[in-house]
Amino acid sequence: MSGNTQQRSGQHDFRQVLQPSPFHPRVEEHCRVKNWTSWNGYQTARVYDTLAAEYFAIRSSCSVMDLTPMEKYRIGGPDALKFLNRLVARDISGLKPNRVTYVLWCNDEGKVLDDGTIFHLRQGEYRLCSQHHQLDWLLISALGMDVSVIVETHEIAALAVQGPTAYSVLTAAGFEGLDQLKPFGILYTQVAGFELMVSRTGYTGDLGYELWTDPSNALALWDAVFEVRDRGLYDLRCIGLDALEMVRIEAGFIMPADDFNTAETTVRAGHDRSPFEIGLGWVVNFDKPHFTGKQALLREKSRPIKRRLVKLAIDGNKPPIDSFLYDGKKGRRIGTIKTQIWSPILKANLAMADVEYRKGKLPKEIWAEIYYQKELEWQVSWARCRISETPFWTHPRRSATPPQSF
Amino acid sequence: MQQYDTIIIGAGHNGLVCATYLAQEGQRVLVLEASDTPGGLAATREFFPGFKASVAHTVSHFSAKVARDLKLAVHGFDSATAPMPTVGLNSAGEHIVLSGTGAEAEINGVSAEDATSYRGYRQLLQRFAELLEPFWLKTMPRVGDTRLSSLLTFAQLGLKLRLLGKQDMGEFMRVATLPARDLMDENFDSELLKAMLSWDGLIGSKMAPRSPNATVLALLYRMSGELGGAHAIPVGGIESLIGALNSAAASTGVEVKTGARVGRILIEGSEDGLRATGVELANGEQIVAGRVVSSADPQRTFLQLLGVEYLEIEFSNRIRRLRCEGYVAKLHLALDGVPNFEGLAKPDGRMIIAADMDAIEFAYDDAKYGNYSQQLVMEILVPSLHQESLAPAGKHVLSAHIMYVPHKLKGGWTEEARAILVQLAIDTVAIYAPAIRAQILHSELLTPLDLEQIHNVTGGHWHHTEFSADQLLMMRPTYEAAQYSTPIPGLYLCGAGSHPGGGLMGGPGHNAARQILG
Numbered sequence: 001m002s003g004n005t006q007q008r009s010g011q012h013d014f015r016q017v018l019q020p021s022p023f024h025p026r027v028e029e030h031c032r033v034k035n036w037t038s039w040n041g042y043q044t045a046r047v048y049d050t051l052a053a054e055y056f057a058i059r060s061s062c063s064v065m066d067l068t069p070m071e072k073y074r075i076g077g078p079d080a081l082k083f084l085n086r087l088v089a090r091d092i093s094g095l096k097p098n099r100v101t102y103v104l105w106c107n108d109e110g111k112v113l114d115d116g117t118i119f120h121l122r123q124g125e126y127r128l129c130s131q132h133h134q135l136d137w138l139l140i141s142a143l144g145m146d147v148s149v150i151v152e153t154h155e156i157a158a159l160a161v162q163g164p165t166a167y168s169v170l171t172a173a174g175f176e177g178l179d180q181l182k183p184f185g186i187l188y189t190q191v192a193g194f195e196l197m198v199s200r201t202g203y204t205g206d207l208g209y210e211l212w213t214d215p216s217n218a219l220a221l222w223d224a225v226f227e228v229r230d231r232g233l234y235d236l237r238c239i240g241l242d243a244l245e246m247v248r249i250e251a252g253f254i255m256p257a258d259d260f261n262t263a264e265t266t267v268r269a270g271h272d273r274s275p276f277e278i279g280l281g282w283v284v285n286f287d288k289p290h291f292t293g294k295q296a297l298l299r300e301k302s303r304p305i306k307r308r309l310v311k312l313a314i315d316g317n318k319p320p321i322d323s324f325l326y327d328g329k330k331g332r333r334i335g336t337i338k339t340q341i342w343s344p345i346l347k348a349n350l351a352m353a354d355v356e357y358r359k360g361k362l363p364k365e366i367w368a369e370i371y372y373q374k375e376l377e378w379q380v381s382w383a384r385c386r387i388s389e390t391p392f393w394t395h396p397r398r399s400a401t402p403p404q405s406f
Numbered sequence: 407m408q409q410y411d412t413i414i415i416g417a418g419h420n421g422l423v424c425a426t427y428l429a430q431e432g433q434r435v436l437v438l439e440a441s442d443t444p445g446g447l448a449a450t451r452e453f454f455p456g457f458k459a460s461v462a463h464t465v466s467h468f469s470a471k472v473a474r475d476l477k478l479a480v481h482g483f484d485s486a487t488a489p490m491p492t493v494g495l496n497s498a499g500e501h502i503v504l505s506g507t508g509a510e511a512e513i514n515g516v517s518a519e520d521a522t523s524y525r526g527y528r529q530l531l532q533r534f535a536e537l538l539e540p541f542w543l544k545t546m547p548r549v550g551d552t553r554l555s556s557l558l559t560f561a562q563l564g565l566k567l568r569l570l571g572k573q574d575m576g577e578f579m580r581v582a583t584l585p586a587r588d589l590m591d592e593n594f595d596s597e598l599l600k601a602m603l604s605w606d607g608l609i610g611s612k613m614a615p616r617s618p619n620a621t622v623l624a625l626l627y628r629m630s631g632e633l634g635g636a637h638a639i640p641v642g643g644i645e646s647l648i649g650a651l652n653s654a655a656a657s658t659g660v661e662v663k664t665g666a667r668v669g670r671i672l673i674e675g676s677e678d679g680l681r682a683t684g685v686e687l688a689n690g691e692q693i694v695a696g697r698v699v700s701s702a703d704p705q706r707t708f709l710q711l712l713g714v715e716y717l718e719i720e721f722s723n724r725i726r727r728l729r730c731e732g733y734v735a736k737l738h739l740a741l742d743g744v745p746n747f748e749g750l751a752k753p754d755g756r757m758i759i760a761a762d763m764d765a766i767e768f769a770y771d772d773a774k775y776g777n778y779s780q781q782l783v784m785e786i787l788v789p790s791l792h793q794e795s796l797a798p799a800g801k802h803v804l805s806a807h808i809m810y811v812p813h814k815l816k817g818g819w820t821e822e823a824r825a826i827l828v829q830l831a832i833d834t835v836a837i838y839a840p841a842i843r844a845q846i847l848h849s850e851l852l853t854p855l856d857l858e859q860i861h862n863v864t865g866g867h868w869h870h871t872e873f874s875a876d877q878l879l880m881m882r883p884t885y886e887a888a889q890y891s892t893p894i895p896g897l898y899l900c901g902a903g904s905h906p907g908g909g910l911m912g913g914p915g916h917n918a919a920r921q922i923l924g
Contacts, residue, residue: 107719108719108720108721137719143714143726144714144722145715288679290675290680295718311594
């Protein structure tokens with residue numbers, strides 16, 4: 001009847017402000033600038049060495065990132081599918097075992113709580129990865145269903161290997177069967193004598209894989225991958241959160257709580273966002289009989305859209321940090337930049353921005369008011385912005401199967 | 407083929423009221439009742455050969471409008487029954503007796519000061535009760551609804567408050583959610599009087615005199631109607647009310663099927679959402695209809711008959727959080743003759759056993775922690791003095807509400823726990839009627855757990871869910887289901903878990919029907 005939860009077995013010592021991940025001994029060794037931050041309570045590098053080098057490792061060779069801190073929940077039991085299909089807006093009844101899909105979930109009012117991915121691990125058993133902690137919501141959702149919700153964030157060590165040579169690197173490291181693994185596919189395999197799961201998923205928009213295994217195998221997994229570099233076959237570079245932020249914006253992936261306010265943390269009326277308002281209407285399946293938020297979203301759909309999170313390219317080279325947006329140079333204020341980066345590969349300022357619609361239509365022009373410093377003197381300038389309805393950057397190698405070898 | 411416009415789940419009085427209103431407007435209505443007899447908690451059952459009783463043993467505020475609309479008089483319900491006295495039992499035989507109603511209200515057995523206070527108290531509460539009266543038979547506005555009709559309902563309440571005059575208005579706002587104890591302490595000296603007057607705000611709830619919530623509102627709710635809070639057994643008993651409702655339903659073409667337990671509510675899903683399309687009986691038979699109206703309690707309706715799978719996550723969590731734990735046990739005694747209560751000529755009143763408000767409070771304290779009190783507080787009647795057919799000639803029935811008996815008893819409702827409670831209850835009554843022990847032919851105890859199982863009401867709660875400020879008016883049972891419609895199109899509520907609430911009144915059934923008929 002009730003959902004059950006199981007907390008981690010090895011408790012973290014509270015005196016340790018940031019928790020080390022199972023990869024920490026290697027992470028610490030590679031992290032030369034010691035630019036640490038907290039990701040979900042784990043000691044995580046923003047930058048390992050040089051941001052530009054890390055960025056180009058993702059786009060031009062191969063990058064490695066410790067993914068362990070990502071929130072992971074194991075969903076099982078007879079009602080697992082029913083539970084997930086009521087939780088998320090996308091219809092996952094067609095999600096086959098060994099497949100992964102991108103989802104988001106809403107509260108009763110159809111406002112987005114978080115996004116994530118569902119891994120159909122084996123028949124009837126799932127892993128839900130989310131950006132933020134969702135245990136409360138998952139447990140409330142489980143009430144009245146025969147489903148188990150188990151936090152497995154700390155029980156699974158995960159490593160992302162991403163970039164154009166990722167396939168070649170992992171094949172050289174001894175991973176077998178990757179040639180037939182399609183995007184959003186799952187493969188169970190062995191490397192260096194232990195079992196692990198490989199999924200062709202990622203947050204970079206490039207060719208890449210995520211490797212999942214028991215924490216006791218973490219260092220052996222790391223070493224198996226890095227041995228490829230040590231043998232002089234391919235270059236490999238650890239990347240931190242800052243490089244990831246650059247590539248995820250290039251790839252058009254949104255970040256809940258940074259790009260929009262999640263419903264759970266919203267206090268002020270109107271500050272939360274529906275899937276349509278963050279440009280994710282495509283993961284809402286109305287043909288599914290029911291999911292939480294459906295009634296509210298049906299009502300919303302029948303009215304003109306009021307605002308949307310858009311992908312915005314900003315002219316010029318001034319960083320439009322936290323800029324206000326206007327419907328003309330010195331026009332009416334219509335929005336703000338949420339997150340922004342300079343894209344080295346596109347040579348452009350790219351941003352995620354919240355833009356108001358007028359009578360259901362986007363403004364004809366969007367201008368950013370940019371404040372910037374010249375030798376500590378503040379300057380202001382205006383830059384024309386253009387909405388991109390497709391990812392700023394994409395590459396056929398992301399989905400080619402088998403991937404190209406190098 | 408769709409044979410019915412409406413299926414109503416449960417033939418309690420609200421289910422029957424709603425059904426008859428709908429049928430009066432030409433709907434084809436089927437009422438499905440799990441038990442073998444209609445009436446729900448007001449059904450009269452034989453508990454010992456020749457002896458009968460009903461869980462609800464008096465009528466205090468059955469809606470006169472409903473009785474009129476459904477022509478219940480024609481069908482054998484006499485709403486003009488004189489109220490019975492309320493007697494506060496005292497072990498020395500110095501009882502307090504409240505009798506009559508309205509201008510004829512009388513009080514005996516108290517000091518002159520208390521008698522004067524009582525008159526003032528009654529008049530004030532009566533004014534408040536009259537102020538609230540129109541709202542019990544109205545659909546409450548939806549939270550956040552700014553349509554004119556909704557605003558008018560609020561405006562009407564505001565106007566009514568203003569018309570009370572400045573002083574009364576202030577008093578109303580002050581006392582409406584006052585703990586019963588404060589209201590009593592302000593007005594009276596007699597501990598027994600305070601206990602018996604607070605009783606009517608507390609009975610059936612999980613609250614005690616010191617509980618700060620809506621006990622005064624509950625009192626005012628029960629003071630609506632012609633009896634002004636007094637209780638009566640109609641000529642022909644509670645049976646006559648259920649009989650009349652049943653007969654009124656039948657005369658308008660309502661089909662009542664007893665022994666027909668609903669297993670689940672049928673749901674159809676489409677791109678536009680879900681819709682209730684009928685029910686499936688426990689035996690697997692499916693019956694389709696234009697709509698399903700449930701007089702079952704909200705938790706049973708949503709969590710068991712529907713299933714959370716079809717509900718929004720926050721909504722179902724609010725339903726799950728409703729407080730539905732019954733705290734009243736029922737004791738029925740088959741007696742060899744009229745029990746003799748010392749100091750009472752005839753035990754034909756509603757007798758309260760609670761020496762003072764602390765007695766009630768302490769009994770509640772025990773129940774809070776999963777026990778029943780060793781010092782029981784009770785309301786007892788001898789209904790067979792009003793309705794001879796309840797017992798063989800010369801024999802009688804004693805019907806008692808034992809307050810603060812938890813649904814979830816620590817250690818469970820074992821045979822031993824039941825036996826101890828019955829003995830305690832009999833011992834408690836015997837303080838006032840010592841000879842009764844020798845008159846007992848049989849006893850039946852119905853714990854809240856029994857009420858749940860016999861009458862299919864969650865927690866065995868009389869009012870389906872607690873009558874408290876957070877679960878009242880436009881919050882009953884919770885927002886998004888407080889206007890009788892539910893988040894599932896085609897599914898409605900018409901039971902005590904909806905506004906105005908429980909008790910034999912008919913308000914929810916009436917209001918739901920009006921809402922459905924539009």
